[in-house]
Amino acid sequence: MNNASLELGGTNWAEKDASLLGYTVSDDSGRFFPQEFTFSRGSNLAATRIGKTGLIEKGRENLLVQSNQFDTTWVTTLTSVTSGHSGYDGSNNAWKLIQNTNTGYHYISQGITNTSVQTFSIYAKAGEYSSISFFIKNLAGNSAASTFNLSTGTFVSNTHNATAESVGNGWYRISLLTKPNGYQTLNTYVNQTTQRSEAGDGTSGIYIQDAQLELGLAASPYIPTTTTTAQAGVLENTPRLNYTTGVANPYLLLEPSRGNLIGNSEYFSGTGWALYRLSNLCNQVESPEGLINASELIENAENNTHVARYETASYSGSHTISFFAKRNRGTRNLGFTTSASTSQYITFDLSNGTIDTELDTIASDIEDFGNGWYKCWASFNLSSSTNFDLRLVESGHTGSPATSIYLGDGTSSIYIYGAQLEEGSYPTSYIPTYSASATRAGDSCYKTGISSLIGQTEGTVFIDINNRLLSPYPNEYVFRITGTGGDQLWLRKESGANNFTARLTVGGSNVWTISIAPPNGLTKIAIAYKSGDSVVYLNGTQVNASSATFSGNVLENFYFSASSTGNTELKLNQSLLYKERLTNAELITLTTI
Numbered sequence: 001m002n003n004a005s006l007e008l009g010g011t012n013w014a015e016k017d018a019s020l021l022g023y024t025v026s027d028d029s030g031r032f033f034p035q036e037f038t039f040s041r042g043s044n045l046a047a048t049r050i051g052k053t054g055l056i057e058k059g060r061e062n063l064l065v066q067s068n069q070f071d072t073t074w075v076t077t078l079t080s081v082t083s084g085h086s087g088y089d090g091s092n093n094a095w096k097l098i099q100n101t102n103t104g105y106h107y108i109s110q111g112i113t114n115t116s117v118q119t120f121s122i123y124a125k126a127g128e129y130s131s132i133s134f135f136i137k138n139l140a141g142n143s144a145a146s147t148f149n150l151s152t153g154t155f156v157s158n159t160h161n162a163t164a165e166s167v168g169n170g171w172y173r174i175s176l177l178t179k180p181n182g183y184q185t186l187n188t189y190v191n192q193t194t195q196r197s198e199a200g201d202g203t204s205g206i207y208i209q210d211a212q213l214e215l216g217l218a219a220s221p222y223i224p225t226t227t228t229t230a231q232a233g234v235l236e237n238t239p240r241l242n243y244t245t246g247v248a249n250p251y252l253l254l255e256p257s258r259g260n261l262i263g264n265s266e267y268f269s270g271t272g273w274a275l276y277r278l279s280n281l282c283n284q285v286e287s288p289e290g291l292i293n294a295s296e297l298i299e300n301a302e303n304n305t306h307v308a309r310y311e312t313a314s315y316s317g318s319h320t321i322s323f324f325a326k327r328n329r330g331t332r333n334l335g336f337t338t339s340a341s342t343s344q345y346i347t348f349d350l351s352n353g354t355i356d357t358e359l360d361t362i363a364s365d366i367e368d369f370g371n372g373w374y375k376c377w378a379s380f381n382l383s384s385s386t387n388f389d390l391r392l393v394e395s396g397h398t399g400s401p402a403t404s405i406y407l408g409d410g411t412s413s414i415y416i417y418g419a420q421l422e423e424g425s426y427p428t429s430y431i432p433t434y435s436a437s438a439t440r441a442g443d444s445c446y447k448t449g450i451s452s453l454i455g456q457t458e459g460t461v462f463i464d465i466n467n468r469l470l471s472p473y474p475n476e477y478v479f480r481i482t483g484t485g486g487d488q489l490w491l492r493k494e495s496g497a498n499n500f501t502a503r504l505t506v507g508g509s510n511v512w513t514i515s516i517a518p519p520n521g522l523t524k525i526a527i528a529y530k531s532g533d534s535v536v537y538l539n540g541t542q543v544n545a546s547s548a549t550f551s552g553n554v555l556e557n558f559y560f561s562a563s564s565t566g567n568t569e570l571k572l573n574q575s576l577l578y579k580e581r582l583t584n585a586e587l588i589t590l591t592t593i
Contacts, residue, residue, distance in 0.1 A: 001582065001586045001589075001590075002027055002578065002580060003024075003025040003026075003027050004024070004025070004462075004576040004577055004578055005024055005453040005454070005455075005577050005578060005579045006022055006023075006024055006035060006447075006450065006453045006454075006558070006576070006577040007022055007023055007024070007025070007574070007575070007576050007577075008020070008022035008037065008252075008572075008574065008575045008576075009022075009251070009252060009464075009572060009573055009574040009575060010249070010464075010573070010574040011249055013241050013249070013250055013252070014034075015238070015239055015241065016034075016036065017237070019036040019037060019038060019039060020036070020037040020039045020239040020252070020445060021034050021035065021036060021037070022034070022035040022036075022037055022447070023035055024453065035447060035450075035453075036447070037445050037446060037447045038444075038445070038446055038447065038448075039237060039238075039239045039443075039444070039445050040236070040237060040443075040444050041236050041237070041238075041440070041441050041442070041443050041444065042236055042257075042440075042441025042442075043236050043441075044059075044236055044438070044439070044440070044441060045058070045059030045060070045061060045231065045233075045234070045235065045236070046059070046260075046431050046432070046438045046439060046440040046441075047059065047234050047236075047238075047240060047429070047431070047440045047441075047443075048234055048429050048430045048431070048432065049234055049238075049240040049241065049242045049253060049429065050242045050243050050244070051243060052243055052250075053290065054243065054370055055288060055289055055290040056287075056288050056289045056290075056418075056430060057233055057234050057289075058216075058220075058233050058234055058289065058432055059231065059232075059233045059234045059235050059236075059238075060214055060215075060220050060221075060223060060231065060232050060233040061214060061215070061223070061229055061230065061231045061232075062212045062213065062214060062222075062223040062224070062225050062229055062230050062231075063112065063118070063213040063214060063215075063229050064110060064112070064211055064212060064213045064225060064229070065110075065225055065226070065227060065228060065229060066225065066226060066227070067210060067211050067212060067222075067223075067224055067225040068093060068095075068209060068210050068211065068224060069226070070083075070095045070097070070108060070208065071083070073110065074108050074109065074110050075108065075109045075110070075111075076108050077104075077105060077106070077107050077108070077109065078099065078100050078102050078104045078105065078106045078107075078200075079097055079098060079099060079100060079106050079107060079108055079190060079205075080098045080100060081095045081096065081097055081098070081108065082095065082096045082098070083095050085207055087123075087171075087209045087210075088123050088125070088167050088168070088169065088171035088173075088209060088210075089209075093209060093210075094123075094125070094207045094208065094209040095207065095208050095209065096127060096205050096206070096207055096208075097188070097190045097205045097206055097207070097208050098190070098200070098202070098203060098204065098205035099129070099190055099191060099199075099200025099201070099202070099204060099205060100200055100202055101199055101200060101201065101202045102199060102200075103197055103198060103199040104197050104198075104199075105189065105197060106189060106190050106191070106198075106200055107135070107187045107188055107189040107190065108187075108188050108208075109185050109186055109187045109188065110185075110186055110211075111185050111186075112185075112186060112213060114178055114179075115435055116215055116434040116435040116436075117177070117178075117179060117215065117216065117217060117264065117266075117267045117270060117434045117435060118177075118178045118213055118214060118215055118216070118434070119175055119176070119177055119178070119213070119214055119215075119216055119217060119218055119219050120134070120136075120175070120176050120178055120186055120211070120212070120213050121173055121174065121175040121176075121211070121212045121213075121214075121219035121222075122173070122174055122188065122208055122209070122210065122211045122212070123167070123171055123172070123173050123174075123208065123209040123210050124148075124150055124171070124172055124174055124206060124207065124208050124209075125150060125169075125170045125171045125172070125206065125207040126150035126151050126170060126206060126207075127204065127205050127206045127207055128203070128204035128205065129190055129191035129204055129205060129206050130149055130150045130151035130152075130191075130206070131147060131148070131149060131150070131156070131190070131191050131206075132147070132148050132150060132174070132188065132189070132190065132206055132208075133145055133146065133147040133148075133188075133189040134146045134147075134160065134162070134174075134176055134186070134187065134188055134189070135187040135189065136160065136176075136178055136185070136186060136187070145157055145159060146158045146159050146160045146162040146176055148162070148164055148172070148174055150170070150172060150206060153166060153172065160176035160177050160178070161176065161177040161282055161283060162174060162175060162176035162177070163175050163176075163218075163283070163292070171207075171209075173219065175218065175219040177217060177282065177283075178213075186213070188208070190205055190206050191204070191205075191206070210222045210224070215432075215434045216266065216291075216293060216432070216434060217266055217267060217282055217283055217293040218283055218291040218292055218293035219291075220233075220291060236441070239252060239445070240252065240253040240254075240429075240443065241253075242429075242571070249573070251465075251466060251571045251572055251573045252445065252560075252570075252571070252572040252573075253429065253443070253570075253571055254443040254444075254445060254560055254561040254568075254569070254570040254571075254572065255428050255429060255440070255442065255443055255561075255569050255570075256428075256442045256476070256561075256568060256569065257439060257440060257441050257442040258422045258423070258424065258428045258431065258439070258440055259422060259423070259431070259437055259438065259439040259440070260420045260421065260422060260431035260432075260433050260437060260438050260439075260440075261312065261315075261319075261421040261422065261423075261437050262310055262419045262420060262421045262433060262437065263433055263435055263436045263437055264419075264433060264434065264435060265418055265419045265420060265430075265431070265432050265433040265434075266287075266293060266295070266417060266418065266419075266432065266433075266434075267282065267295075267434070268280045268282075268295050268297070268308060268416065268419075269282070270435065271435065272310055272311060272312075273308060273309070273310055273311075274308075274309045274311060275297075275307070275308050275309075276304075276305065276306070276307040276308075276309065277299065277300045277302050277304050277305065277306045277307065277408065278297050278298065278299060278300065278306050278307065278308055278392070279297075279298045279300065280295055280296070280297055280298075280308075281295060281296045281298065282295050283295075284296040284415065285326075285328075285415050286371070287324065287373075287415075287417040287418070288324050288369050288370075288371075288373050288375075288417060288418065289417070293417070294324075294326070294415045294416065294417040295415065295416050295417065296328060296413050296414075296415055296416075297390075297392065297413055297414055297415075297416055298410075298411065298412070298413040299330075299332070299392050299408035299409070299410065299411075299412050299413065300408050300410055301407070301408050301409060301410040302407070302408055303405065303406065303407040303408075304405055304408075305391060305402065305404060305405055306391065306392040306408055307389050307390070307391050307392075308389070308390040308391075308416075309387050309388070309389050309390075310387065310388045310389075310390075310419065310421070311387050312386050312387060312388060312421065314384065314386070315382045315386055315423070316382055316383055316384075317381065317382060317423065318362055318379055318380075318381055318382075318423070318424055318425040319379065319380055319381075319382050319386075319421060319422065319423055319424070320377055320378070320379040320380075320420075320421070320422055320423075320424055320425065320426060320427045321336055321377065321378060321379075321380070321388050321419075321420070321421050322375060322376065322377035322378075322418075322419075322420045322421075322427045323375075323376055323377075323390065323416055323417070323418060323419050323420075324369060324373050324374070324375050324376075324416070324417040324418045325348070325350055325373070325374055325376055325414055325415065325416055325417075326350065326371075326372045326373045326374070326414065326415040326416075327350040327351060327372065327414055327415075328413045328414055328415050329411050329412050329413050330409065330411065330412025330413065331351070331394075331395040331412070332350075332392040332393060332394065332395065332412050332413070332414055333347055333348060333349050333350055333351075333356065333392075333393045333394075333395055333397075334347070334348045334350055334376060334390065334391070334392070334393065334414060335347040335348070335389075335390070335391040335392075335393040335400075335401025335402075335404065336376075336378055336388065336389070336390060336391070336401070337388075337389045337391060337400060337401050337402045338380055338382070338386050338387070338388055338389070339386055339387040339389070343359050343360045344359065344360045344361065344380050345357070345358065345359055345360075345400045345401055345402065346358035346359075346361055346364050346378045346401075347393050347397070347401050348366050348374065348376045349366075349395075350374060350414065351395075353366050353368050353374050354366065356397075356398070357398055357399060357400075358378065359400070360380070360381075361378045361379060361380060362379035362380065362381060362425050363378070363379045363425060363426060364377060364378040364379065365377060373415075373417075375427075377427045379424075379425045379426060379427075388421060389401075389402070390416070390419075391404065392404075392412070392414065394406045418430050418432070426468065426569070428440075428569065442561070443561060444559075444560075444561065445559075445560040445561065446557065446558060446559040446560065447557070447558050448556065448557040448558075449556055449557070450556060450557070450558060451483070451554065451555060451556035453577060453579070454481060454553075454555045454556065454558070454577060454579070455529075455555075455577070455578065455579040455580060455581075456552045456553045456554065456555060457530070457531070457552040457553070458529060458530035458531075458579075458580060458581040459528075459529055459530075459577065459578055459579055459580065459581065460526060460527065460528040460529075460576075460577070460578040460580065460581060460582045460587070461479070461481065461489065461491075461526070461527045461575070461576075461577060461578075462524070462525070462526045462527075462574075462575060462576040462577075462578075462590055462591070463478065463479060463491065463524070463525050463526075463572070463574075463575050464522075464523075464524045464572070464573040464574040464575070465478070465522075465523050465525075465570060465571055465572055465573060466521065466522060466523070466571035466573065467518050467519065467520060467521060467522075467523040467571075468520065468569065468571075469498045469518075469519075469520040475492070475493070475494060476492065476493055476561075476568035477490055477491070477492045477493075477559070477561065477568065478490075478491040478492060478493060478500065478560075478561070478568060478570055479491050479558070479559060479560050479561075479575070480559045481555050481557065481558050481559075482555065482556070482557045482559070483553055483554040483555040483556045483557065484554045484556070485507050485508065485554060486505060486506075486507055486508030486509075487505060487506050487507065487553045487554050487555055488503075488504075488505045488555070489502075489503070489504050489505070489527070489529065489553075489555065490502070490503055491516075491525065491527065493568055494515075498517065498518075499515055499516065499517055499518075500515070500516040500517075500518055500525070501513060501514070501515055501516070502514045502516060502525075502527050502536055504529055504534065504550070506550045506551060506553055507551075511534075511546075511548045511549075511550045512534060512546035512548045514536050514543075514544040514545075514546065515544070516536060516538055516543055516544070517543075518538065519539065522539075522573075522593055523538070523539065524538070524539055524540075524590070524591040524592070524593060525537070525538055525591065526582070526587045526590050526591050528581045528582055528587060529581065530581035531548075531549045531550050531551070532547050532548070532549050533545075533547065533581065534546040534547075534548065534581075535584065535587070537584075537587040537588065537590075537591045538591065539591055539592070539593050540588050540591050540592035540593065541588075541591075542584065542587075558577070560572060560575070576590075
C-alpha cells in the first residue's frame with residue numbers, strides 16, 4: 001500500500017496556532033511534509049475539551065489590565081509601589097506596596113464592571129507588615145472586608161469566600177469571590193486589619209505580584225496582561241483534541257453550535273436557581289475541572305423533598321439536561337424531574353454509576369468521569385414552560401424522584417458541578433456560564449486548494465471515528481470533498497434513521513449513492529472510488545459497491561463538519577486520503593478494528 005497523500009490524526013496530532021497539522025509522506029524519501037488545516041469556532045470562549053490529565057479545560061481571560069505593572073493604571077491611594085523585588089516564581093517581578101506617612105486609608109485599586117460571578121487573586125508576601133486586606137465596593141457603596149495574615153497564614157476575617165494557597169518562601173496566592181452587582185472597585189489594603197484611618201512610616205509595606213480577575217468561582221493559572229486583557233486555554237481557534245480516560249491518543253472533537261440555557265452553571269446560589277430544603281456551599285472540593293470549585297448541596301432536617309430548581313422559560317422539542325455529580329456524606333442519589341410532565345423523570349445511583357429508574361426520556365446515560373464523579377444526563381421532549389428539578393433521592397427509592405419524601409438528617413450531601421440545559425436529543429461538551437446563557441459556535445476544520453492531494457479519476461477516503469447512534473441523526477455531513485462544476489464526494493448522517501450515506505457527484509449529477517448502517521462506538525469507513533469499480537468498507541467488511549461509470553473529477557477542498565455545509569457531532573481519530581483506489585484486501589486491512 002502506498003503512503004497516503006494526506007493524513008490527519010492517528011498518533012500524529014499536532015496544533016500550530018490557529019491550525020491543525022496534517023501531513024504527507026514522500027514515497028521516495030519517507031520525509032514528512034506538514035499540511036495545515038484551518039480550524040475555527042467563532043469568537044467566544046464557550047468551548048471546553050478534556051485534556052491529557054483527564055480534566056476539563058476551559059477558555060480563560062484575565063479581565064484586569066496591567067496585571068503586574070502596579071505603577072500604571074492602578075490607583076495608589078496614600079501608598080507607593082516599587083518594582084524589582086524577588087517574586088514567588090524566582091523572578092524579580094514582585095512589587096513592594098508601601099504605606100506613606102499621611103493619615104488615611106492606604107490601598108491600591110483598580111475599577112471593574114462586574115455583572116458575572118468572578119474571582120480575584122493576587123500573590124502576596126509579608127514585608128515589615130504582615131496584613132493584607134481586600135475591600136470590594138459595589139454600586140450601592142457597600143463594602144466588605146477579608147483580611148489575611150501573611151505571617152501566620154490565616155484569615156483574620158473572611159467575607160468573600162476567600163482562600164489562600166502557600167506557594168513557598170513566604171508567598172501566598174489569595175483568591176476571593178466577587179458576586180455580580182455592577183461596577184466595583186477592588187481595593188487592596190496594606191497593614192489595615194479593618195478599614196480604618198492611620199499613618200504609615202513611608203518605608204514599610206508588603207510584597208505583591210500577578211493580580212488576576214476571571215470568570216468563575218476559583219482562581220486558575222495566572223495570565224499576564226499589559227494594556228488589554230489577555231486570554232489562555234481553549235480559545236476560539238483552538239482545535240479541541242479531546243482525551244478519553246486510559247487512551248494515549250486524543251481525538252478531534254467537532255460539534256455543532258449549542259447553547260447552555262442555564263445562566264449559572266457552577267454557582268447554584270445565583271440567578272435562576274431556587275433551593276428548597278437544601279443549602280449550597282461553594283468551592284468545597286475539586287471538580288472535574290481540577291479546581292476547588294465544585295459545590296456541595298446539603299439536605300436540611302425537614303420531612304419533605306429536597307430540591308434545587310432551575311426556573312426556565314418556555315421551551316418546546318427535545319432538550320437535554322446534564323450535571324456532574326459525586327456522592328459525599330450519606331447515601332443519597334440524584335434525580336431529575338421536569339414540570340412539563342409528571343411522567344418525565346430519571347434517578348441516578350451515585351454509588352455504582354447506574355440508572356435506577358426512568359420514564360419518558362428520549363435518551364439518558366451516566367458516564368464515569370473519574371475520582372468519584374459522574375456525568376449524568378437525560379433528554380426530554382418538552383411542550384410547555386418547564387422547571388428542571390435536581391433532587392436528592394433516598395437510596396432504594398423507586399418511581400419518580402418527586403415522590404422521594406423523607407426526613408433529612410441535615411448532613412447528607414452530594415457534590416455538583418457544571419449544569420447544562422441545551423436544545424437537542426443528546427449532550428454535547430460542557431459550556432460554562434457565569435450569569436447568562438452562553439452559546440458555543442460550531443467547530444470547523446478544513447483544507448482547501450489541494451487538488452494535487454486528492455485522487456481525481458480514482459482514490460480512497462478513510463475515516464476512523466467514535467460514532468454515537470443518535471435518535472434521530474441530524475441531516476448533516478461528516479466530511480465533504482468538493483470541487484468545481486458540482487463535483488463532490490461526501491459522507492452524511494441521515495435524518496430520521498441511524499444511517500450514513502456516501503455519495504459521489506460529478507458535474508452536478510449523482511453517480512452513485514450508498515447507504516451505510518454504522519455501529520455504536522469505534523467505526524472505520526473506507527470509500528474507494530473508480531469508474532466502474534467503487535466500494536465502501538465498514539469495520540473490515542464490504543457493505544456495498546457500485547459499477548457506475550464516471551469521468552474524472554475536479555476535487556480540491558476537504559471539509560470536516562464545515563459550517564458552510566452543516567455541523568454534526570464528530571469524534572475523529574484519523575483520516576487518510578489516497579490518490580488510488582486501494583485493493584479490497586488493503587481496504588479490509590485498513591478498516592479492520
